Amino acid sequence: MATVALSNVKKSYGDVSIIQGVDLAIQDKEFVVFVGPSGCGKSTLLRMIAGLEDISAGELRIDGAVANDVPPDARGLAMVFQSYALYPHMTVENNMGFALKLAGIPKAERDAKVMGAAKILQLEKLLDRKPGQLSGGQRQRVAIGRAIVRQPKVFLFDEPLSNLDASLRVQMRIEIARLHTELATTMIYVTHDQIEAMTMADRIVVLRAGRIEQVGTPLELYHFPANVFVAGFIGSPKMNLTPVVMKSAGANGATVVAPGGGEIFIPVAPTAVATPGSAATLGLRPEHLTLSDDGPLSGTVAVVEQLGGETLVYVEIGDKILVTVKLAGSGSVHVGDRVKLAVITTEANLFGSDEMAMTPLRRAPVAGKGH
Amino acid sequence: MTSSSLARDVAPKLEKVRRSKRGVDTRPLVWPSIGVLLVWMIVPLALTLWFSVLNYNLTDPTSTGFAGFGNYLYLLRDPALATALLNTFLLVGGVLLTTVLLGTLFAVLFDQEFYGQGAARLFVIAPFFVMPTVAALVWKNLLMDPVNGLFAYFARSIGLDPVVWFSDLPLTSVGIIVAWQWVPFATLILLTAMQSLDREQIEAARMDGAKALARFRHVVLPHLARPVTIVVMIETIFLLGIFAEILVTTSGGPGDATTNLPYLVYKTALLQFDIGGGSAGGVIAIVVANVVAFFLVRTVARNLDS
Numbered sequence A: 001m002a003t004v005a006l007s008n009v010k011k012s013y014g015d016v017s018i019i020q021g022v023d024l025a026i027q028d029k030e031f032v033v034f035v036g037p038s039g040c041g042k043s044t045l046l047r048m049i050a051g052l053e054d055i056s057a058g059e060l061r062i063d064g065a066v067a068n069d070v071p072p073d074a075r076g077l078a079m080v081f082q083s084y085a086l087y088p089h090m091t092v093e094n095n096m097g098f099a100l101k102l103a104g105i106p107k108a109e110r111d112a113k114v115m116g117a118a119k120i121l122q123l124e125k126l127l128d129r130k131p132g133q134l135s136g137g138q139r140q141r142v143a144i145g146r147a148i149v150r151q152p153k154v155f156l157f158d159e160p161l162s163n164l165d166a167s168l169r170v171q172m173r174i175e176i177a178r179l180h181t182e183l184a185t186t187m188i189y190v191t192h193d194q195i196e197a198m199t200m201a202d203r204i205v206v207l208r209a210g211r212i213e214q215v216g217t218p219l220e221l222y223h224f225p226a227n228v229f230v231a232g233f234i235g236s237p238k239m240n241l242t243p244v245v246m247k248s249a250g251a252n253g254a255t256v257v258a259p260g261g262g263e264i265f266i267p268v269a270p271t272a273v274a275t276p277g278s279a280a281t282l283g284l285r286p287e288h289l290t291l292s293d294d295g296p297l298s299g300t301v302a303v304v305e306q307l308g309g310e311t312l313v314y315v316e317i318g319d320k321i322l323v324t325v326k327l328a329g330s331g332s333v334h335v336g337d338r339v340k341l342a343v344i345t346t347e348a349n350l351f352g353s354d355e356m357a358m359t360p361l362r363r364a365p366v367a368g369k370g371h
Numbered sequence B: 001m002t003s004s005s006l007a008r009d010v011a012p013k014l015e016k017v018r019r020s021k022r023g024v025d026t027r028p029l030v031w032p033s034i035g036v037l038l039v040w041m042i043v044p045l046a047l048t049l050w051f052s053v054l055n056y057n058l059t060d061p062t063s064t065g066f067a068g069f070g071n072y073l074y075l076l077r078d079p080a081l082a083t084a085l086l087n088t089f090l091l092v093g094g095v096l097l098t099t100v101l102l103g104t105l106f107a108v109l110f111d112q113e114f115y116g117q118g119a120a121r122l123f124v125i126a127p128f129f130v131m132p133t134v135a136a137l138v139w140k141n142l143l144m145d146p147v148n149g150l151f152a153y154f155a156r157s158i159g160l161d162p163v164v165w166f167s168d169l170p171l172t173s174v175g176i177i178v179a180w181q182w183v184p185f186a187t188l189i190l191l192t193a194m195q196s197l198d199r200e201q202i203e204a205a206r207m208d209g210a211k212a213l214a215r216f217r218h219v220v221l222p223h224l225a226r227p228v229t230i231v232v233m234i235e236t237i238f239l240l241g242i243f244a245e246i247l248v249t250t251s252g253g254p255g256d257a258t259t260n261l262p263y264l265v266y267k268t269a270l271l272q273f274d275i276g277g278g279s280a281g282g283v284i285a286i287v288v289a290n291v292v293a294f295f296l297v298r299t300v301a302r303n304l305d306s
């Protein structure tokens, strides 16, 4: 059992407010990922949970008990740092056993625990080495091992994979996900890589400038972004965010005028700001656009990226407005072609002039990711 | 791969690169500077060695000719040499211990953030800029003087008899002055080292349940091990030659209680005008310094390797 609850948690350095009131309830055994652009306060929030940073205002509860003033080591959490922060003069074994040694656990028991963690992470052969004699991936594993050995209630990760190369990152990603199932503990994971967030999280928390923009499962965020920021942040290639003008709005949906004059009817519940003539943003995932001779959008192909299994086509539909279209297979589109694009309107997102999403009316809700 | 095998693999390649790029032997170009350094070092050394085997006393024109090892034998039989050696080691050892301990303490303290940190750092470094003679005079006359000194004033104000520093604790007094001058150096080096300590390591230790003392012992101290060896090495070289502080405060006395090797050489050569004996003392000092340096360098090298 390990839940973490934040209520109206704030952090400020002097009069600079970094975290501006965060409410969040993390369930037992949940894998929660904090994502957001650099400097949005992800690390700060994580460090406040860890106890490395004071909480300026608000309440942090771990397992229901207020933990604001509990020292870091007494919170029952373990953290994996971006720089690994291994003790350079200690062997791998001593690094992993350090916390147990400080806790006064007898040598035999300590060795057993370290060995257990080393087995899980395939570190048995490296126990006598110093961190300086390990590769980046191995160091990462030792850092995780050091956390595992303490059998914490909650694991905290601060961008643990950002120092690894791409292929190793994928491998470690899978390993951490496997670890989560194996250990069945709550994990909080910070990253600015939305792919890591999408692939690992039970729930994603999107942060911007010290505020939560949206909390939800990866697919909820993908299909039902609450605002333009989340829409642009989640998904790769990025969602096309095209400026449009509202033409009319009714109970069944809204009609917008796209760049180039094409009219598109989107089945969404219009919000109060969706008055005719007002500006809005049309959010279209690349895979929800198709080439079609009677589509409402038209433009010139600017770039074609062949990925083998699929093709990304960048079409310039207005002055400096590029939209990305994802086509299956290796399509026969060429740079300079005039193309028309059709929209799968039930999958289109419409954001009002306040940048907030209008609720889609005819889209299937995503299935929850259960445990 | 060990560094030596690395060197073996890489060296020939480097060699080739160097040859092919220049096609000229560059060694003659450095000979002039090596020559100057050699002359600079060799001439005084040779003269010292030469004088040390002569009967050469400025007050006695009749004392001439080759003395063989006479000067050395005379010195080695003289109990003053043993005392001087002991004083040298006590002084060097004591000052090293004090400066490293205080330097570490200051480094850890001044690494914390507090109001006026910049000014405080400047003050702790300041003694380093005071000339040894001036420092010794200030300590002797303003602080440690049994009548007019600040310490005596404090002692009297709490009803104690003032300590007569340079009579009762001569070597300790000199040691205190020298330590005062060298603490800034140790602090400076160790403070820089503290600033290069990865903050996340400290935080990891906090998460691991290490309290302040345990963090110091298991994270900070190992990190400071190398800079401490550097401080010890550099200070030793300078502390073996302490002279001005002794001359200004005690003139080697009372008796020979504060006479170290350099001071003994000075007394022999310049107070007794015995150039031969003084040179022999100088040679002994060189031997001692080299023995010490040899062991120091070896320890440091081993420390840097691990």
Ligand SMILES: Nc1ncnc2c1ncn2[C@@H]1O[C@H](COP(=O)(O)OP(=O)(O)OP(=O)(O)O)[C@@H](O)[C@H]1O
Residues within 6 Å of the ligand: A013, A016, A018, A036, A037, A038, A039, A040, A041, A042, A043, A044, A045, A192
């Ligand atoms: N000690 C400090 N004093 C003042 N401001 C700070 C301090 N530490 C962090 N900040 C500010 O807090 C903000 C959030 O920092 P934080 O490290 O949490 O960002 P982040 O989301 O983790 O970014 P990144 O993805 O780059 O790691 C930044 O704007 C940073 O400048």
Ligand SMILES: [Mg+2]
Residues within 6 Å of the ligand: A042, A043, A044, A158, A159
């Ligand atoms: Mg960060």
